[in-house]
Amino acid sequence: MARYRSPHNPMDVITTHVNADFDAMASMIAAKKLYPDAIMVFPGSQEKNLRKFLATNPLQSYTFHRIKDIELDDITRMILVDIRISGRLGSLDDIAARKGVELIIYDHHPRTDRDYSGRVEVEGNVGATTTLLVEELRRKRIKVSPEEATVMALGIYEDTGSLTFSSTSYRDLEAVAFLLKKGAKLEQIPTFITRELDAKQVQLLNDLLNSLQVLDIHGIHVAIAVASTEEYQGELALLVHRMMEMEDLDVLFTLARMEGRVILVGRSRVQEVDVAKIAEEFGGGGHPTAAAASIRELTLFQVKDELLSLLDLAVREKKIASIIMSAPVLDISPDEPISRAAEIMTRFNINSLPVTDDQQNIEGIITRGVVERAILHELSDSPISDYMLTEYGSVEVNAPIELVQENIIEKRQRMLPVVDGRKVKGVITRTDLLEAMHEDFKRSKAYEEFKGVETARAERVRNIQELMKEVLDKKTMKILVTAGEVAESMGFRTYLVGGLVRDIILRIRNLDVDLVVEGDGIEYGRKLARRLKARIRTHRKFKTAVLIMKDGFKLDVATARTEYYDSPGAYPMVERGSIKLDLYRRDFSINALAIRLDPGSFGQTVDFFGGQRDLKERTIRILHNLSFVDDPTRMIRAIRFEQKFGFRIGKHTEYLLKGAVRRGYIRRAQGMRVLGEIMAVLREGHPENAFKRMDDLGILQAIHPSLVFDEKTREVFRQVEKIHTWFQYLYLDEHPDIAGIYLDAVMFLRSKKDRKDILKVFHVQPHLEKSLEEGWAQIASTQRALARPGEHKPSWITRFLSDMRTEDLILIMALTKREPTARAISLYLSRLRFIQSEIDGNILKEMGYESGPLFGKIMQAAQDARVDGKVNTLQEEKDWIVEHFPLDKGQEKR
Numbered sequence: 001m002a003r004y005r006s007p008h009n010p011m012d013v014i015t016t017h018v019n020a021d022f023d024a025m026a027s028m029i030a031a032k033k034l035y036p037d038a039i040m041v042f043p044g045s046q047e048k049n050l051r052k053f054l055a056t057n058p059l060q061s062y063t064f065h066r067i068k069d070i071e072l073d074d075i076t077r078m079i080l081v082d083i084r085i086s087g088r089l090g091s092l093d094d095i096a097a098r099k100g101v102e103l104i105i106y107d108h109h110p111r112t113d114r115d116y117s118g119r120v121e122v123e124g125n126v127g128a129t130t131t132l133l134v135e136e137l138r139r140k141r142i143k144v145s146p147e148e149a150t151v152m153a154l155g156i157y158e159d160t161g162s163l164t165f166s167s168t169s170y171r172d173l174e175a176v177a178f179l180l181k182k183g184a185k186l187e188q189i190p191t192f193i194t195r196e197l198d199a200k201q202v203q204l205l206n207d208l209l210n211s212l213q214v215l216d217i218h219g220i221h222v223a224i225a226v227a228s229t230e231e232y233q234g235e236l237a238l239l240v241h242r243m244m245e246m247e248d249l250d251v252l253f254t255l256a257r258m259e260g261r262v263i264l265v266g267r268s269r270v271q272e273v274d275v276a277k278i279a280e281e282f283g284g285g286g287h288p289t290a291a292a293a294s295i296r297e298l299t300l301f302q303v304k305d306e307l308l309s310l311l312d313l314a315v316r317e318k319k320i321a322s323i324i325m326s327a328p329v330l331d332i333s334p335d336e337p338i339s340r341a342a343e344i345m346t347r348f349n350i351n352s353l354p355v356t357d358d359q360q361n362i363e364g365i366i367t368r369g370v371v372e373r374a375i376l377h378e379l380s381d382s383p384i385s386d387y388m389l390t391e392y393g394s395v396e397v398n399a400p401i402e403l404v405q406e407n408i409i410e411k412r413q414r415m416l417p418v419v420d421g422r423k424v425k426g427v428i429t430r431t432d433l434l435e436a437m438h439e440d441f442k443r444s445k446a447y448e449e450f451k452g453v454e455t456a457r458a459e460r461v462r463n464i465q466e467l468m469k470e471v472l473d474k475k476t477m478k479i480l481v482t483a484g485e486v487a488e489s490m491g492f493r494t495y496l497v498g499g500l501v502r503d504i505i506l507r508i509r510n511l512d513v514d515l516v517v518e519g520d521g522i523e524y525g526r527k528l529a530r531r532l533k534a535r536i537r538t539h540r541k542f543k544t545a546v547l548i549m550k551d552g553f554k555l556d557v558a559t560a561r562t563e564y565y566d567s568p569g570a571y572p573m574v575e576r577g578s579i580k581l582d583l584y585r586r587d588f589s590i591n592a593l594a595i596r597l598d599p600g601s602f603g604q605t606v607d608f609f610g611g612q613r614d615l616k617e618r619t620i621r622i623l624h625n626l627s628f629v630d631d632p633t634r635m636i637r638a639i640r641f642e643q644k645f646g647f648r649i650g651k652h653t654e655y656l657l658k659g660a661v662r663r664g665y666i667r668r669a670q671g672m673r674v675l676g677e678i679m680a681v682l683r684e685g686h687p688e689n690a691f692k693r694m695d696d697l698g699i700l701q702a703i704h705p706s707l708v709f710d711e712k713t714r715e716v717f718r719q720v721e722k723i724h725t726w727f728q729y730l731y732l733d734e735h736p737d738i739a740g741i742y743l744d745a746v747m748f749l750r751s752k753k754d755r756k757d758i759l760k761v762f763h764v765q766p767h768l769e770k771s772l773e774e775g776w777a778q779i780a781s782t783q784r785a786l787a788r789p790g791e792h793k794p795s796w797i798t799r800f801l802s803d804m805r806t807e808d809l810i811l812i813m814a815l816t817k818r819e820p821t822a823r824a825i826s827l828y829l830s831r832l833r834f835i836q837s838e839i840d841g842n843i844l845k846e847m848g849y850e851s852g853p854l855f856g857k858i859m860q861a862a863q864d865a866r867v868d869g870k871v872n873t874l875q876e877e878k879d880w881i882v883e884h885f886p887l888d889k890g891q892e893k894r
Helices: 022-034 048-056 092-096 129-139 146-159 170-181 186-193 199-210 236-247 275-281 300-314 338-348 368-376 401-410 430-441 445-451 453-459 465-471 474-489 499-505 521-532 579-584 611-617 634-645 651-662 671-683 687-696 699-703 711-728 738-748 752-761 766-786 794-801 806-815 819-830 841-846 853-867 874-884 889-893
Strands: 011-015 039-042 064-066 075-081 102-107 120-123 213-217 220-229 251-258 261-268 290-295 352-356 362-367 415-420 423-429 493-497 513-518 535-539 544-548 554-559 561-564 573-576 594-596
Touching (some): 022 039, 048 186, 075 092, 120 129, 146 170, 236 290, 362 368, 362 415, 465 474, 493 579, 521 544, 634 651, 634 699, 671 738, 711 738, 711 806, 738 766
Parallel strands (some): 011 039, 011 075
Antiparallel strands (some): 261 290, 352 362
């Protein structure tokens, strides 16, 4: 047969995906009416029922071509219907990807990162692609015959389950109504879409049912069925539909091995499971409610393992009240005065409090508005019970999010108690609800359209379990898994918190493991210690514990808590709180992240304050406007993190930091805490940049006016870093305190009076102050001695420097501008101090010398001779001693 060539050359082609169904075929018919000069081409095989339908040839005026019947090089424009994802056009994929070929796309499937880009793209949240094309025909007033209307209705009915699937939209019904007006014969549709199973399909269905496994993933029941057959069996989607109905399943994935490949078909009736996103991971696609993939590279069991891993990451936790709520609850007794409610609301920045009795039973709600008006009327001492709300809504812990929305949105209740019977288990605020709803919205197609697919997916709640495995060693991962299991067994939730979460996301190794538990941290710590066979130390006041493993590995456990400050810079007062309150007390958003460890959600990030966004944008941002007032040392910490990670302090955060500097809050902070933060800066690499930044922002001068990071101090910092690097290359088993050297440099360059004042700011104890001053005095005297004219023998250098700390000697090298001084210390540190005479008292006795004061004099002289290179062996030392300390004749005889 001759190949088809367009009489108008070049050629327009209407095509669809391989294994075409009725929606694909009906869409091609509709597209042909929009593009009458185009030819229709199937890129591959069709589904069994469609093949039967086409065999009856009900549309004599329409011709479907095969690929081998057309001249592919003539194609210059392709109209893709019911498909836009690459890899599903068979050999036409090469044509679609060819430069110069124009694409026009009609598709109702969600976007993926593997989609073709068309000059014209028509899409929509509808149940069938045919609906989109019928809308175009209506808009352009193109006539549709009864036969054509029937075929188009057939396409819509098949892809929407006869308008019963959850993906069906009102637009699908409107399209069918239009087609009915055009003469569509709905009574013919069951003939083609009502499918009877043959014997082989019945056997395959039986195998799938026998293998059916139902898993509980984050509270969602997900069913998985597997089967194998040597021959290819079409209509697997039909079997999946039958199974959903027979077993009353919400989510089902079937995996069937056929002819060297694995066919995955997924169906979902719940919004928490988007089967299309899972199918995409296997190279397939579809809708959130129906999707499929064909996998050739993996075995059946490999596909199942991969599917299980994906489900753990992709299935959203079912939103119920206990998931959304904040707990434990800040509450108040009905007998407390109004003034006490005002105090709690101000301290913790909340607007409502549940009023409970001593058994935690709910009695009412008191709001900030009521409290403020009561105080205005001089009712501060009145009991809360006189003015609390007694008509309010509440929900049980398992209440669905829709019931929460009804109370908070429709009934306008600001704070919703979550109860078990009458006992308050938590509260849901409008913010809590908005965050839960927004998290759902971020998973929607509308959000992807608004933000772009890649950005939208990056912003969703992340499960970073794989990233944890990459950064953490197996031992730490095992400990974290155990920690989650122990918490779940106690009815608690536990979280990994602190810098380790930040560093996991940044792919930085860190061994500081901090856990926070919503529950009794000490009780939990004891049970976890028993499981891990670890020792435990507890601190009841702060409700914390430290677990110490046999190999010395430490694990910090804390009860979720909140803090408040009685005055700027004071130590925080601690009270029990929720994970959200616990994270809110932290310094910056990048440090206010947590990872859930409970088995059902292991690895899921908890990010109330945009920490992941700030990590991505490389920004240091505080959590609230009074952060630097609460703890002024955070100003120094902000600089440290900015320089350590190469981030920048956010504009508003820097504005607030400068205000805190102007008001002198740093001088109100505990002096030892300020010193501790400065030492932390000095321990980081290249502290010169951080000190320059602190100097530019006025932080150093706010601590003390003489703390100016001038050029002289900067040059000493550079020299300290240079010399410390040189010292490390000596490969000695010695690690000088680099932070201490930098601090000594800063202090040494101040006047004695300024040093004394600075030490008072740091609250240094008198005995330590005296020791520090003596050390600085010794540094100064050593500098002077080494600067004296004349050449110093190696033995003199060794004796003179032997009682000096390595850190002090490195500092002197950094301070001096005299090359002989630096050379002398370098020689001492690298060689002289390791030279040791072999002479001892026993050897001297063997040589005939009598013990006494002379021994010390001889041994020092021998040491000096060895250091000065006059002798190199034990025998040479003996000969030198005999020459310089001759024995008298009486000693020789003895």
